[in-house]
Amino acid sequence: MTALRASRRRIEHWDPEDEEFWERTGKHVARRNLVLSVLSEHIGFSIWSMWSVLVLFMSPAIGLGFAPSEKFLLVVTPTLVGALLRLPYSYAVTRFGGRNWTVFSSVLLFVPALPALYFVQRPGTPLWVFLLIAATAGVGGGNFASSTTNIAHFFPRRHQGWALGLNAGGGNLGVAVVQLVGLLVIATAGDTHPAYVIAAYLPLIALAAVLAALGMDNVDTGPASTGALREAVGNPHTWWISLLYLGTFGSFIGYGFAFGLVLQNQFGATPLEAAGLTFLGPLLGSLSRPLGGRLADRWGGARVTLVNFLAMGVGTLGLLVASAQRSQSLFVAVFTVLFVLSGLGNGSTYKLIPVVFAGQAEAAVTAGHDATEAFARARRLTGAVIGIAGAVGALGGVVVNLAFRASYGSRGTGEPAFWFFLAFYAVCVAVTLLVYLRAPHGAPADDVRRARPAGHGAAESSEVTRA
Template sequence: MTSETGRRAPRAVGDRISHWDPEDRRFWEETGRHVARRNLWASIASEHIGFSVWSIWSVLVLFMIPEHGFSTTPEQKFLLLSVVTLVGAVLRVPYTLAVPVFGGRTWTVIATLALIVPTVAAFFLVRNPDTPFWLLLVLAATAGVGGGNFSSSMANINSYFPEREKGWALGLNAGGGNIGVATVQLVGLTVIALFTTSAGHLVPLFYMPLILLSVWWAHRSMNNLVHPRGETDAHLSAVRDPHFWIMSLLYVGTFGSFIGTGFAFGLLLQAQFGLEPVHAAGIAVLGPVVGSLVRPVGGRLADSLGGARVTLWVFTAMAVCAAVLVLAVQTGRAPLFIGTFAVMFTLTGLGNGSTYKMIPSIHAARAEDAVAAGEPRDRALARAKRVASSMLGLIGAVGALGGVGINVGFRESFAATGSTAPAFLAFGAFYLLCAVVTWAVYMRRPARPALAVENVGATAR
């Protein structure tokens, strides 16, 4: 089977695909869509397990209670979550760079196999309450390898889909991974309900066969796209681009809030309102579920309404939620706290989808400008796709640092005042800053038309 350009379509699973042109509608309809979706589903499975392993300690800290011999304080638990989040964020940079070097299929298999290390470590650590805290901190940090999967997966999947479908595809890929935060909490809740809080080691044990199953699926169903030379230049171009830093700031606000509060929500309910582990786990699972499920909706809204417009609405509403959370903490109203957090998780999910749609849109608009200036369309689009893929992975790394800030903020606020209200005040101010930046850079009439993200959808179509 060939496309209009005469390029042979890939047939066998696992083939290295040297020519891939999803913008060619005939190629896309006849062959490209099927191959892209096959890779997407396997990628989602691997990323889902990666997120579950990355966030596994957000559940295991609920099992670390004095009744079972643990003496860790709430401040130490917040520090533990911060370190795990930090390692995951840092690893997103090399994971992004690994995709063009090894290929999406090969790297997905390697990255998924690496999840066995933190899973085995967690299994033994939770069974031994006498583990020194420094050793617990070091070994738990290995769970950060699960956080790296996101960036490599998003950079890989971005190359498969045409511009007109990227918002939905990237949102689906990211949302399927993000919901791993909720899945591991659901597993923890089930273990508590069936075996009490003395059986925390069963949570990592549950994931060991799933890791192997995900490895098999990736090896069987995915392809390696042959990336052109110059990927390193694409990464350097991405970092030098002012929009890299602007979009990183916005993603710190959306994804950083999602992953940070997703890790900390159960511990917040336990430390701030004195909920028992089973109750804290039962409530905490709901937030990441909502935030993950609506992420593709955020991408779809961005496809139709414009990424900047959706993102501006999201940050404005998040600032309002932060103010309500301060009130809930100061008045000790747990139902108001939980309800507002549910809204906050919904907003972070929408914002995650809309911000990620903005990234390739910016470069698609620039490619159209280059074509209008006389550059060959194929070359302009190929360059835009390479730089956008680099941005997706690297911005994912910077955004995850927001999760570190969230947990450090909770730790310092709790240690200083015994309350998380000061932390929520700081978060609210940051969301307002992100709203202003979104409006100033992407909503006002720009000096150059290519920078108007709101116009990109029409331009690409």
């Protein structure tokens, strides 16, 4: 308690696994940082996905008559840059502190917002200018990795599924909210004023930076180490989980960025119709992410993830049926369900990360290693894998949009892309079943129980994690 009072901006000796410390002090500090982290990440997501809305405005009426393939390229560009930034953003939290980096990354959102505000209503602006501006919007996607890594340090493992789900879900809501802002602008001012969408976010960026500076804390997690990242790269679980997250978050962000353009190309929707239909899926998908974390806390991340991918496969078959019948209402309904499922899968898949490395730490303790050192290593690896999986998952958004671009460019329909997505979900089902629901030595997964080292509050789990 003394350390918290003495140095608000740098907290030392943080141990949320100590239940007495958590109840007395830790949970209040953690929740305050969570709320402010969600605000910053939410605005970052809005800026990141801003181009999925701006392309709906681009037409000959404002002197920006780009082809559909060029619009898909504008949507892909920030997705790719955001994915590549997630690893350095995740590392930056441990290097500079959660509070410090949140302030800096919030201010950095002005870089994509201000040029977009200037150029988006200048007729005749060439595509390459917009591609450069869209690339800078990738900084908003990096905010997810730094925010999630930071929040993982604040909460004990028994609450991480819910906390990480709430943090990510609140951030993911930025995709839906910016689309609602776009809908509001189109409905009130028409589809020739895209600058209004950007202008709405300028004061919010400033607000997020100021509140983070005033209310967040840096937590001493030990010196930043590239060793944890190297060790994570060499751990096979890093890549299995990244593959699963590619299927869940890649679907969410890819569908969220592309849905408006898909409706325009698949059914000839107007900008107003597209904007009016696109926000609901990302909204529900964002809200379902904390539920996915909560279900994973209760039933295990592997079980929830398996059922989720099976359901996503069924949903993709529904899209093929809707496409064949040319039914826009069925298409939108099924896509909305897929958004919800992708949100649930995001929460359950991320829950696997702390569970896997906590299981390895418990195995090390059972083998006679120091508990404090083992669990400190687990937390560092958790942060590193969060960054890697987040980057790989965001690359899934690039794959989704490139698949749509190729599909509509060559066939004029999204059906080839949907078959590709269905095949990938089948791979994810196989990985979840074989890697995370198959107990070692042939024992049933429900019979596997881990030891609970004293003082670490390890949550019992029926999932299998192998060192």
